[in-house]
Amino acid sequence: xxxxxxxxxxxxxxxxxxxxxxxxxxxxxxxxxxxxxxxxxxxxxxxxxxxxxxxxxxxxxxxxxxxxxxxxxxxxxxxxxxxxxxxxxxxxxxxxxxxxxxxxxxxxxxxxxxxxxxxxxxxxxxxxxxxxxxxxxxxxxxxxxxxxxxxxxxxxxxxxxxxxxxxxxxxxxxxxxxxxxxxxxxxxxxxxxxxxxxxxxxxxxxxxxxxxxxxxxxxxxxxxxxxxxxxxxxxxxxxxxxxxxxxxxxxxxxxxxxxxxxxxxxxxxxxxxxxxxxxxxxxxxxxxxxxxxxxxxxxxxxxxxxxxxxxxxxxxxxxxxxxxxxxxxxxxxxxx
Numbered sequence: 001x002x003x004x005x006x007x008x009x010x011x012x013x014x015x016x017x018x019x020x021x022x023x024x025x026x027x028x029x030x031x032x033x034x035x036x037x038x039x040x041x042x043x044x045x046x047x048x049x050x051x052x053x054x055x056x057x058x059x060x061x062x063x064x065x066x067x068x069x070x071x072x073x074x075x076x077x078x079x080x081x082x083x084x085x086x087x088x089x090x091x092x093x094x095x096x097x098x099x100x101x102x103x104x105x106x107x108x109x110x111x112x113x114x115x116x117x118x119x120x121x122x123x124x125x126x127x128x129x130x131x132x133x134x135x136x137x138x139x140x141x142x143x144x145x146x147x148x149x150x151x152x153x154x155x156x157x158x159x160x161x162x163x164x165x166x167x168x169x170x171x172x173x174x175x176x177x178x179x180x181x182x183x184x185x186x187x188x189x190x191x192x193x194x195x196x197x198x199x200x201x202x203x204x205x206x207x208x209x210x211x212x213x214x215x216x217x218x219x220x221x222x223x224x225x226x227x228x229x230x231x232x233x234x235x236x237x238x239x240x241x242x243x244x245x246x247x248x249x250x251x252x253x254x255x256x257x258x259x260x261x262x263x264x265x266x267x268x269x270x271x272x273x274x275x276x277x278x279x280x281x282x283x284x285x286x287x288x289x290x291x292x293x294x295x296x297x298x299x300x301x302x303x304x305x306x307x308x309x310x311x312x313x314x315x316x317x318x319x320x321x322x323x324x325x326x327x328x329x330x331x332x333x334x335x336x
Contacts, residue, residue: 047088055083055092066102069093114214114223117190118320119151122280123182125321126156127190128173128197129227130164131234133251136244142251144234145169147176150190150226151319152280153268155259156180160252166199170206177209190214190321192224214321223322233266234258271316279316288313 011018024031047055058064064072069089076083084092093099101107119125127150133142143164147157157176161168177183189211191197197215206213216223234240237258245251263280267273274284292313299306 047084047092051084052092052095055089056096056098058083059089059093059098113324114190114216114322116320116322116324117188117214118318118323119149120318122149122152122154122282123156123180123185123187125150125188125190125319126176127224127226127321128169129191129224129231130169130194130196131231133160133255134244135251136246142245142248144251144255145172146227146230147173148226148230149276149280150321152276153226153230153271154263154276154280155230158255158259160248160255162248164194164196166196166202167205169196169199170202170204173202173205173211174209177211183209186210186212188212188214188321190216190224191227192216193218226321230262233262272312272314284315288315 007021008018011021024033058076059069059072064075067075069086073084073086073089083089090099117125126147128145128147131144131146133144134140135142143161145157145159145161145168146155148154149156157172157179159168159172173189177187187210189206191214193215196202203213222228239254241254245254263277264275266275268276268279271279271284272288274287278284278287292310295310295313299310
């Protein structure tokens with residue numbers, strides 16, 4: 001092309017194929033699009049009007065009226081009758097507007113991906129869940145309620161109880177917001193579809209506090225990744241009691257020690273190896289800049305040991321909850 005754009009790239013941009021372009025542009029002249037008026041031959045195996053009427057009449061008979069084509073076709077075959085394939089039956093019924101969901105069960109529907117939320121600072125998007133803590137008695141468990149800020153990965157609240165309860169979860173949420181001083185700030189709280197998460201008492205407390213709820217898709221394991229990853233870290237600690245907790249007080253003490261380690265000592269890989277507490281307080285920029293100065297001095301002292309730039313010491317950016325695929329691709333491009 002004269003302006004430097006290739007024909008192939010122009011066709012991709014205009015959403016036409018290269019063959020279509022060559023068919024329209026002949027002898028340096030643009031011809032008329034003939035597709036709308038094109039006469040296309042009918043398939044040789046197309047059902048005739050009589051055959052379609054026969055299929056409709058058969059499906060509307062009293063003995064077949066409540067059966068799907070997947071049942072009707074085999075029954076007819078057992079009687080030595082063939083009017084068409086199952087797909088033909090379905091297609092004819094759809095054209096006649098007779099293909100609808102019937103019965104007491106709910107019609108199947110596609111559940112869309114939950115809304116994506118992005119946290120640009122602390123206390124904008126939280127994630128929470130409940131996990132089992134086994135006791136030394138077989139079949140008896142304690143329940144750990146855990147609230148996490150997805151921007152900083154800080155555990156902003158936790159409790160261990162002997163039962164799952166929406167009211168207790170709501171009270172814990174209120175205490176977390178008071179501690180974090182974000183009662184009058186917009187907050188999104190994400191969770192799965194468990195009973196305590198959707199309990200009326202929990203929903204009422206969230207509405208009272210002005211918290212926007214966000215839920216995972218049913219039976220999808222990766223829609224609440226931050227809480228799941230946190231629980232994995234918790235249960236794979238070397239000091240995790242594999243034989244179970246002796247009592248509720250022991251479980252609470254162990255969780256308290258874990259939260260202190262996780263928030264204040266654990267360098268999290270996804271926030272460039274600063275602690276969740278440091279990032280939550282906004283200290284990560286200063287810490288990472290000092291870290292970069294140390295690396296630059298080491299490089300100046302021994303330049304032959306460095307074949308490229310020093311390690312990345314930029315603070316981690318915004319964090320998205322269930323980001324769209326396009327957003328993930330754009331983030332990867334920006335990093336590259």
